[in-house]
Amino acid sequence: MKIAVFVSGRGSNLRAILEAQKKKKNYEVSVVVSDKFDCGAFEIAKGFSIQTFTIGTKEGCISYDELLKKFIEKEIELVVLAGFLKLLPVEFVNQFNFKIINIHPALLPSFGGKGMYGANVHKAVFESSAKVSGASVHFVDPNYDTGKIIAQKCVDISDVKSPEEIAERVLEIEHQILPFVIDKFAEGKIKIADGRVVICD
Numbered sequence: 256m257k258i259a260v261f262v263s264g265r266g267s268n269l270r271a272i273l274e275a276q277k278k279k280k281n282y283e284v285s286v287v288v289s290d291k292f293d294c295g296a297f298e299i300a301k302g303f304s305i306q307t308f309t310i311g312t313k314e315g316c317i318s319y320d321e322l323l324k325k326f327i328e329k330e331i332e333l334v335v336l337a338g339f340l341k342l343l344p345v346e347f348v349n350q351f352n353f354k355i356i357n358i359h360p361a362l363l364p365s366f367g368g369k370g371m372y373g374a375n376v377h378k379a380v381f382e383s384s385a386k387v388s389g390a391s392v393h394f395v396d397p398n399y400d401t402g403k404i405i406a407q408k409c410v411d412i413s414d415v416k417s418p419e420e421i422a423e424r425v426l427e428i429e430h431q432i433l434p435f436v437i438d439k440f441a442e443g444k445i446k447i448a449d450g451r452v453v454i455c456d
């Protein structure tokens with residue numbers, strides 16, 4: 256299964272996906288897309304000789320329409336948002352209905368929505384005094400963090416002293432859960448039954 260990964264930052268989730276790809280070999284990251292020209296994730300992609308594109312309207316950028324054509328040409332079957340901070344256009348989401356997934360660093364449907372990304376999420380979790388946090392992988396719809404949840408994993412944060420400590424514990428889980436879900440996609444084991452997402456054995 257060929258996948259495209261969208262990124263905006265350092266790319267640790269991209270690296271986890273690429274490391275898992277070496278072992279599983281049932282998927283291949285064909286393209287990495289960012290809204291930035293320079294980001295850590297692009298360096299990682301280049302290290303793995305993966306083609307990169309910057310999305311946008313500036314010179315040297317690609318539009319969503321052009322990207323869509325490339326994805327069709329390259330037979331991309333799954334789009335993975337791994338720390339991508341922009342909202343995708345509705346038309347693009349509709350073209351890949353139930354084929355776009357996102358990793359969110361908290362237990363949705365709590366601590367999601369516009370502005371809830373990166374450190375903001377962990378700060379909100381810390382301030383709420385929640386005793387567990389975790390990571391969620393969900394389908395992408397045209398809104399922020401509201402698509403159906405595919406998989407979640409929790410972590411105990413009852414003893415943390417800072418939002419940074421929460422971020423560290425959650426990131427470790429993100430690196431497990433995202434490759435896990437991609438692998439299940441490649442195996443055709445993710446189904447929707449009675450409106451719920453089910454991961455089959």
Ligand code: GRF
Pocket residue numbers: 262263264265266267268269296337338339358359360372373426429
């Ligand atoms: C991750 O915490 C991800 O859940 C969030 O942004 C962060 C990206 O980290 N959406 P990285 O770029 O994968 O290291």
